[in-house]
Amino acid sequence: MAFEMGPETRQVQGTWDVTTYRYKIEGKGMKLLCDAMKEKKIRGIRCNECRTVYVPGPTFCRKCHIDIDEVVEVKDTGEVGTFAVLMADMRGNPVDTERVSAQIKLDGADTWLGGTIEGIDWHDVKIGMRVKAVWADNPEGKLSDIDHFEPA
Amino acid sequence: MRNVAIIGVGYTPVFVSKRKDVNIVEMISEAVDAAFRNTNLTPEDIDSITFGNMQTFEGLNLPHLWASEHIRALDKPTIRISTGGTTGMSTLQAAYYQVASGLHDVVMAVTWEKQSEGDSQVGLTGIVMPEAMVMIQHGMDLFGGRGMAGMGGGSTGAASYQAMSYLHHSGASPEHIDKMAALERTNASKNPYAHLRKVTTVEDIQATPFISWPLRYGHTCPTSDGATVAIVASEEKAKKLADQVAWITGVASCTSDPTTANLIEGQLTDSAEQQPARIASEKAFAMAGIKNPKKEIDMAELYNGFAHQSLMWLEKLGLCKEGEAHKMLDKGALDIEGELPTNASGGVFSTNAIGASAMNRPAECALQIMRKIEGEHQIPKKVRNALAHGWGGLFQYVTVVILSDEPRKAK
Amino acid sequence: MAEQERIVVTAVVPLDYTYNYRVGPYLERYIQELGGKKIMAIKCGGCGKVVVPPRKVCGECNRVMDEWVEVGPEGTVENYTVGHVTLNKGLIEPADPPVTLALIKLDGATSFLAGEVRGIDPADLKNGLRVKAVFTDPAENSLTDLDHFEPAG
């Protein structure tokens, strides 16, 4: 059976006023991480029970459902957990240079951290590849203090 | 628990990118009417209604309230379920539990989306927007691409992480994604209720540009307007009301932590690991009395927002060994005529009215079992057991429903 | 465990989401007819009720409604409230002068239509008051072409 679409009807607008919200977000792990980055260090939180190391650190363990607050430092080297090569921008237009975004499992951490990989042709990036962080010259305590990662 | 069957399904007459002729509740009522028509039931036969969609996609809070007349809910129990991409199946599961518990005998599950009225990219971004703002406040370079890149470029970027990890661990090649995409689009061309209905070749897929390696435009799903309704009933009622039914023999859901990326707290799992799929499917198989799913499951309808996912889910849901899915694809086993027809409907990948997407999976399985498929995608072999799968949340939430041609045997 | 140091970050998201809703054939015709200063309602072939604004389905008898009838433009106030505030994006703002909101049973309709009654001291607003519709002139091809109500006669 063929379905015939009826005539077009007009549109009216509505909004969802997201700007009226005041979202409260746990900031402890992010502050711990950013403070450490000022010293070119990376810190997270470890669960005392299952020994999982989270970076950035949450205030409770996902698996054990207990409060956690043991600060640990992890290395700025690690391996590529997975990656993607950005070839179009948010609007779908091709980008001039491909950018390698990766999820990196830092040595000593059980979670992944996002970052950009440079200094290698994107065709040669592999999962499991060793990388190290390249720090900004004058870290300010921001996520951008790790400028990028490069092959170790 | 009582046995429960799907006794009928109703779709909107079409799933398309823009229904400009009707408003939201008018569109939903088309699927409700179709379900009544297909089952010869009337609203008086319905004890209770379950209802679901992704409400932020249309900017409507609790839309079942506005829709109450149009879904024929007046004076009936009604419940709204919302679990993201899996909403459709979660809504069906709520209907299942209402009947299995003995609370109701005949329940109608109503699921829909009219994505043309909102902006689904914006809606999806809204999941993590507050966290992203905090990361930007802490110096994350979201758009410049330096330093910590955060999301890796929207939902496709996050899906690319998953695709890459899957390819690496399974040994499949990017061409397998193209091949799966072509297969499903071609299946969709046979399905009158599919949105993208063009016979598609591997070359067609490969002609589309990359968004984020390894994913191309041709690997992503459309956004659709449409609604799907299923009516479920107890064993006693099913036998009275319908000549052909499909039994719901297993249900399960499982969640992990949001795995898209590190947000403001480190996340535990690789988004290609999908342990919830393993946990949920094992539970559903056990409930359905299925001991060897590789042998006993005759078809699968999988939730694939992106083309690599069909292959990934087959492995994670225990329908084949890890690393085997692409070999089955090469052998033709996933074709409509194959040994494990996968997304004969064309999948979410070809039709995606999000709230209904995870409902269309069990709906298609049920119609295949009843041999009531309209269109050319009826699976030729007898389907005894089918697996329907839903996926949602922030890459971390899985639902599974097993449908069978016979009721569940009492233990 | 000691009381944890708590750092709560407040985030405000700098964008609002916009939606475009199709009104559907019932409201489309309703709006078009307002331009001709007509208020069109829809009648249920089952229970005979006449509802305005018009819509597709009668919830009581589950029928698709398709019989158009003109109602009003006069009607009777059946319920009302005087607002000493208004809500602007969810925030309470004082209303000076107070606003009126009435549920009006238009002649020929069985449902009540919400509307503002002007040209009357809010203290005189009462149930049973006869009112008539005032239309925007010239018409703007919009829902607000039925602009407000005022006392009849």
Added chain:
Amino acid sequence: MERKVAIIGQAQTKHSEDIGMPRERMLFELVKGLFGQFGITRHDIDTFVLCSNDFQVGRTISNVFEDTPVGAYMKDETKVEADGVWAVTYATTRILSGIYDTALVVANSLGGSEFRPYLIMDYQLNPTYDRQLGFLNELSTAALQARSYMDKYGMTDAQLDMIAARLLRNAAKNPNALQAKADATPGYVAGSDYLYEPLRKLHCYPFTDGACALLLASAEKAKDLTDNPVWIAGMGDSIESYYVGERDLFRSRSTRLAAERAYKMAGISDPMGQIDVAEVSTKFAHQEPIICEALGLFEEGSGGEVADKGLSEIDGEMPVSPSGGGLGAYPFSAAGAICVAECFRQLTGSAGDAQVANAGAAVAHGQDGFCAQHNAVIVLSKEEG
């Protein structure tokens, strides 16, 4: 139904205007506290039923970041998007099915500090008509409902003030309530500003941050975990027309139908005689008589008389909302779950200063929509039945 389901424990936040912590932390502490009461862990829970709302949380898929705080990591979980009573009924259904033995219900919202409740209500309006015109909103519709009841049955403004004053006094006996005044009088209520006539500020629910968790179990499991279970004896819900202009606002048809279903299941034929206490989700003072009458607790139209005679006081003939109800605190999504939790406190004799003597059966109510379009009812009992 072959099985019985019991509520074995409840936990609530201290409801406030600003809970001062992220939602995830609020939920984690709430659930940790509840588990602590019974010495159980998240692994003892078979299924999690969350209850929150995307618009209230301000993000798509509101439960995404709620799973791990409630302990649902790698567990069965789903989300109801409605008032918390529906989450309780859904969790009950899941246990009744025989597939699960324990269920945790967690409902929450941060309506005090995070979002604007009246704006969220606007998003429920038909976007093609009511939302375009702006006549209907949370307060104007409530005022029409109040006027409808008061006109129909001759309830006076003073009697409406009495209802609100009683609820505020009750709330003062509830350690978790937000809006409370131990010596509230009708005059105190009448001294607050008019919003939409006849409603004044103190007839309305306060904007509330809060959460409620309930632990449900099958009969067998309940007896393992507690000596003091409260049984879910009956439940029902019903929806009515969206169109405010097509409803009799002075009565609640959907509450009546919901109650009929719940009472039938619970074997209650005479609610006035058989129910000992009610916790009713009244967002506005005038809704109390409308809903209570639909629940069959008082004669239709008796709201004024009930207020005059003090029949619904904690020591009255039919105590209603000893917790202060919706006027004491109204965290969206959680409000109805809190009514269930308060009934649990009454039936286990742990309601403190608000304790009703000899409470054996209770009714809890929750609502959604303008002028309570959608209503749900749960009957709770000390008897397994």
